[in-house]
Amino acid sequence: MNLYEFEGKNIFSKFGIKVPKSVLLRREDDIEKKYHELAIKSVVLKAQVLSGKRGKNNGILFASNIEEVKEAVEKIFATNIRGQYVAAVLMEEMLEIEEEHYLSIIYDTNKKQPVLIYSKEGGMDIEDVPHEKIEKHLLDIRQPEINFDIPFAQELWLCFLQSDTRLVEINPLVKTMSGEFVAADAKVAIDDDAFFRHKDWAFEPRTMLGRLPTERESAVGKIDEGENYYRGTAGKYIEMDGDIAVLFSGGGASIANMDALMKVGLKPANYTEYSGNPPREKVAQLAKLVLSKPGLRGLWIAGGVANFTDIAATFSGIIDALDEVKPTYPIVIRRAGPNEDEGKRLMRECAERNNLNLKIFGKEVAMGATATALVDMINSK
């Protein structure tokens, strides 16, 4: 999960990384009170959004009296920053900048270990900094102590390790006129799978799309909660603009099938994937939520030849949803694997009793070809 700047900075300060003095403004806050609380005349007002480029999109404004502050805050809350929801405005002291550096730690997937990246030329995208001006140091994940002549390197490394992050980035890392280093920005991504050792992780809801989660997305997120979170996951649900509901089995199949769907010219209403032999109840909850979206024109349920997923059990979950919703639009299913005959029999019975317009395929037809079958059914309606 990506964190907002203010959340990242809260974590940074716990590890001794200096951040500018600030207060956080929410939509309902009394701006004047907060401005006086900060008690600094010249301030920067920064939109709290999940992805960059806010500087170029009027997401960062400057002010030096209450009128200017009010105007700027109003402007930022009303701005659409590349489709991103502005969760808050961070009001910070204006730094007197002498130099802008860059510092980050990420996983180098080829070396399979973390790498620290530092440049004395920060403030811009690191991709735009010439190679010879970037220092890279591979880090041993088993060694919490490092020794580089780089400001905040040790602090950031401890932050990376102890906060279970996938990425920490300070850009710019500002050297002020008084010679002090301050993290002027914070980009932090935490590793959701490490939640069990971070009882303090209670972040406000968000999606990776930068917008707030829809009701359906929040509801799907709850299905996997609890002590059996890793056992057969209901997986992911991302709401999209199209009108074809999809229910895919397995991460790889879901990716291949999304590509196949676009290729035949259909538009997904959602991206959804379940995997790891989930129980009937989890699948039923997921399927009901997928089918609850208004304006659907078709449903595509597809997966490969399963290894050990019980097809009858997962189909039973889907059937629970179909019995309730009774869709009138075309439905195409492609799936094979353990217990497939029983699964197909149950599905056919469900189609019959609910008078569904449903076609079901097994492994004799490849997944992609069944997307074409769905197109044909939609067009012949």
Place this chain on the structure above:
Amino acid sequence: MSILINKNTKVLVQGITGKEGQKASAAMREYGTQVVGGVRPGKGGENVEGVPVYNSVKEAMSAHPDISTTTIYVPPFAAKEAILEAIENNIAIINTIVERIPIQDTAYCLAAAKEKNIRLIGPSSLGYISPGEGRVGVVGGPKILADEVFQPGSIGLISRSGGMTNELSWQIRKAGLGQSTAVHVGGDLLMGTTYADLLKLFEKDNQTKAVVIFGEHGGGYEFEVVEMIKNKEFTKPLAVYVGGKFATLFPEGMNVGHAGAIVGRGQSAEEKEHALKSVGALVADTYEELVEKIKIYA
């Protein structure tokens, strides 16, 4: 010949008394693989369908010094400890099925494994299968279904996805061909055994005449393959499908599909395809096409 496993491979199951561990133990034995022991602290002396259970990996190793492969079936929060225990006891290959292991734990295990030249396959790997030789993990499912999908042949298969390992193996079989070894490398950001690691093994394997890869957008693993082909370290025909073209609809950094499929700059499906094509790899537009492209080399 096959890679990673043969009829003589002796396998340990860590977490053998759990539901998934039992299932995996049964699946391997059913396919003819020698599961010689299991581990579950506190349950030493018991047995699971005739397979002896030990309190620790060390105990298991002293009873069966020829164990060369272990499989990890424990919850994600216990995975690091289990993998490190296997590494301490010098088991050459560690297959980890566990999903949702914190990245930091994986990185820690990989660092420890590297020092001892131990191979980690996974995390999030259902395992691998060499038709007629044996399987580690649960790839292929119940034997009766696995036998419909797998038969000995000349195609090596590598997949980021467990479901697609089976699905693609089926496409290979449907075309009248067979597999040398099919490996599910797992979908995590950090992969213990990469495409490049396996291509080195497939290059040396006489049974393997060609290789197919089911890849995904995100991560830089395909670029290692590009380098290998450039340096003539891999010279056999290779067909690759890189899924996730639709992901351009989402912003950078978004995680769709597997955990590893975080799209960073320069790592989109299109960019990977372009690099692979430039060194002569066969790039499939859909996964079904992989077999079409590789058929003539089998």
